[in-house]
Amino acid sequence: MSAADWSVLRPKRSPHSLATSEPSGVRAALIAFAVAFAVLLLVLPLATVFVSAFASGIGAFFEALSEPDALAAVKLTLWIAAISVPLNAVFGVAAAWAIARFEFRGKALLVTAIDLPLAVSPVVSGLIYVLCFGAQGVLGPWLMEHGIRIIFAVPGIVLATTFVTFPYVARELIPLLEEQGDEEEQAAISLGASGWQMFRRITLPNMSLGLLYGIVLLNARAMGEFGAVSVVSGHIRGETNTIPLHVEVLYNEYQGQAAFAVASLLAALAVVTLVAKRLLENRLARASRNAPENS
Amino acid sequence: MSIEAKSITKQFGAFTALGGVDLHVKEGDLLALLGPSGSGKTTLLRILAGLETPDAGRVFIDDVDATDHAVGDRGIGFVFQHYALFKHMSVLENVAFGLRVKPRRQRLADAEIRKRALELLDFVQLAGLSERMPAQLSGGQRQRVALARALAVRPRVLLLDEPFGALDARVRKDLRRWLRKLHDELHITSVFVTHDQEEALELADRVVVMNQGRIEQVGSTDELYERPASPFIFDFLGDANVLPAEVRGRSVFLQGAEQPIASDAIHPSGAADVYVRPGDLRLADAGAAGVEVVIESVQRTGPIVRVAAQLRGGRLPVAIELPHLHHDVPHFVAGAALRLRLMQFSVFPREARAPSPPTLAAPVLIGREREREIAG
Numbered sequence: 285m286s287a288a289d290w291s292v293l294r295p296k297r298s299p300h301s302l303a304t305s306e307p308s309g310v311r312a313a314l315i316a317f318a319v320a321f322a323v324l325l326l327v328l329p330l331a332t333v334f335v336s337a338f339a340s341g342i343g344a345f346f347e348a349l350s351e352p353d354a355l356a357a358v359k360l361t362l363w364i365a366a367i368s369v370p371l372n373a374v375f376g377v378a379a380a381w382a383i384a385r386f387e388f389r390g391k392a393l394l395v396t397a398i399d400l401p402l403a404v405s406p407v408v409s410g411l412i413y414v415l416c417f418g419a420q421g422v423l424g425p426w427l428m429e430h431g432i433r434i435i436f437a438v439p440g441i442v443l444a445t446t447f448v449t450f451p452y453v454a455r456e457l458i459p460l461l462e463e464q465g466d467e468e469e470q471a472a473i474s475l476g477a478s479g480w481q482m483f484r485r486i487t488l489p490n491m492s493l494g495l496l497y498g499i500v501l502l503n504a505r506a507m508g509e510f511g512a513v514s515v516v517s518g519h520i521r522g523e524t525n526t527i528p529l530h531v532e533v534l535y536n537e538y539q540g541q542a543a544f545a546v547a548s549l550l551a552a553l554a555v556v557t558l559v560a561k562r563l564l565e566n567r568l569a570r571a572s573r574n575a576p577e578n579s
Numbered sequence: 580m581s582i583e584a585k586s587i588t589k590q591f592g593a594f595t596a597l598g599g600v601d602l603h604v605k606e607g608d609l610l611a612l613l614g615p616s617g618s619g620k621t622t623l624l625r626i627l628a629g630l631e632t633p634d635a636g637r638v639f640i641d642d643v644d645a646t647d648h649a650v651g652d653r654g655i656g657f658v659f660q661h662y663a664l665f666k667h668m669s670v671l672e673n674v675a676f677g678l679r680v681k682p683r684r685q686r687l688a689d690a691e692i693r694k695r696a697l698e699l700l701d702f703v704q705l706a707g708l709s710e711r712m713p714a715q716l717s718g719g720q721r722q723r724v725a726l727a728r729a730l731a732v733r734p735r736v737l738l739l740d741e742p743f744g745a746l747d748a749r750v751r752k753d754l755r756r757w758l759r760k761l762h763d764e765l766h767i768t769s770v771f772v773t774h775d776q777e778e779a780l781e782l783a784d785r786v787v788v789m790n791q792g793r794i795e796q797v798g799s800t801d802e803l804y805e806r807p808a809s810p811f812i813f814d815f816l817g818d819a820n821v822l823p824a825e826v827r828g829r830s831v832f833l834q835g836a837e838q839p840i841a842s843d844a845i846h847p848s849g850a851a852d853v854y855v856r857p858g859d860l861r862l863a864d865a866g867a868a869g870v871e872v873v874i875e876s877v878q879r880t881g882p883i884v885r886v887a888a889q890l891r892g893g894r895l896p897v898a899i900e901l902p903h904l905h906h907d908v909p910h911f912v913a914g915a916a917l918r919l920r921l922m923q924f925s926v927f928p929r930e931a932r933a934p935s936p937p938t939l940a941a942p943v944l945i946g947r948e949r950e951r952e953i954a955g
Contacts, residue, residue, distance in 0.1 A: 301898055366736050467661060467663035468664075468665055468666075470657075471665070471728075472657070472661065472676065473630075473649075473650050474628065474651065474656075474657040474676035474729075475676055475728065475729075476651035478680070485680070490666070490667060491927050
């Protein structure tokens with residue numbers, strides 16, 4: 285939880301009319317409730333992660349992180365993110381562009397399909413791939429014949445992660461592109477720009493903040509995904525365990541301190557993500573305020 | 580550089596935006612496409628630019644069929660209604676954009692592009708603002724950046740979509756004069772779209788009036804105002820009183836009062852509507868010839884005196900505007916029974932109130948009473 289997030293709790297001297305402001309007692313009670321709720325459910329657990337991680341001292345903390353299996357999990361997680369984040373960023377831009385700018389058959393279907401990963405349980409997402417590419421799956425025998433391993437191997441984890449993180453960039457960009465309209469793009473074309481020049485010089489710079497925002501969320505989810513990855517990974521230590529899976533393994537083996545040490549990596553990622561998200565939101569808000577009111 | 584559109588049609592779903600439009604813009608012309616919203620004027624402009632494809636019909640630029648040419652290949656400059664400035668680029672980069680995206684072989688050197696852009700900014704009187712961002716400019720300044728940007732690629736035709744629509748009245752007037760001057764200097768064939776009749780009449784050499792996807796009339800300011808081809812145009816170009824009348828021979832009968840038709844056109848006898856502008860009406864004493872009216876109210880608003888009256892017969896309201904120096908004005912008080920004289924009016928057959936059928940579009944009659952008849 286970043287410090288900036290608490291600003292909402294500070295009493296504001298905004299010109300609320302008397303009719304819509306509550307008696308001070310009610311206000312205090314509401315604020316107290318919200319603070320207590322947030323502390324109990326958000327701050328306390330987060331603090332616990334860090335406290336437990338360092339419970340046996342800094343030495344033990346670094347030991348848990350430098351253990352070969354932990355290192356392998358970190359490396360794998362970074363790899364997965366490095367593959368699925370660019371993949372979904374490119375897809376998200378393409379899909380958002382197509383949806384916001386063109387009318388075509390099946391557009392409603394595409395919009396719905398993009399939301400599918402958000403609607404379906406991650407476990408199901410994982411199972412879909414097992415059923416498709418697993419030994420008993422539709423494509424399983426063919427894949428086996430050609431010696432291609434997808435399930436219980438890295439490709440499966442990449443697929444599952446990509447599926448789960450599919451919507452983030454597109455959902456961020458569609459409303460942004462729709463709000464901006466295509467007049468600037470038409471202007472670029474009328475000045476002789478090619479399609480690619482228009483995209484690189486006009487479209488991309490205009491969506492860059494929104495794209496970055498989507499990527500930050502996408503990355504956090506890609507690194508933290510548990511359910512779908514758990515189904516397809518097979519939990520092979522040092523090979524197909526990502527950070528979240530490794531945390532679970534450690535925890536199940538009663539290595540509480542080590543589990544929390546590794547978990548603190550994800551918690552730190554969350555904090556970084558929230559700060560980045562907040563900064564980007566501020567810049568996005570400023571950008572839309574600065575936009576000429578007529579364009 | 581001439582542009583010609585031949586039988587252009589365009590359909591948006593069930594809505595007919597353009598129903599077979601022919602348009603010819605002469606070299607060096609400054610032409611206005613005037614019409615209410617939904618009349619198809621912007622669609623026509625966008626089709627000329629190549630930003631929209633017609634369902635049928637061809638577009639010729641300098642007698643070359645350009646219908647299938649891309650926007651960038653037509654040699655046009657387009658100024659968008661809301662300017663569409665690139666908001667992440669400085670004013671200078673906005674203007675330079677068209678020069679920067681040229682294919683490498685045709686592209687000028689960086690220093691040369693900068694110089695050209697600065698020259699253009701100087702030309703549109705924005706010399707000091709080259710490093711500003713669009714968000715830091717006023718509406719009128721943005722408009723001029725948009726114009727400089729369009730001119731940078733040396734277009735042969737300039738197309739402007741509602742160029743003054745988003746500006747306040749004062750800036751609009753200044754910019755209008757400035758654009759007229761610019762056109763007189765550059766002699767670049769220009770077409771602009773507007774829904775403001777005053778703007779069209781003041782700025783353009785020729786005005787094309789559009790209604791419901793068709794061209795109603797093409798003409799100079801005088802032609803349109805003095806000889807409107809249809810009731811729609813009469814209505815659209817200013818306030819109108821519509822009075823039921825009857826045509827018999829060479830005369831129009833308005834509530835029994837006879838008005839001679841001072842025009843050579845043949846008009847079919849029968850029910851008709853007289854269209855007359857408030858400023859083309861005069862009032863005379865009860866003894867004089869004319870239509871009987873009763874004054875309802877008199878309102879003095881600076882240079883113009885507005886009189887609301889009612890026709891005696893049909894209880895029809897009539898709006899009259901008189902110059903405040905008119906010697907009779909003090910006598911016009913509410914309740915006075917006077918005679919109404921029509922100095923100039925148009926007669927349209929009653930059916931013509933619907934979109935004009937071709938047979939009735941031609942005979943437009945202007946009745947004129949000479950000033951001395953009134954005086955006498």
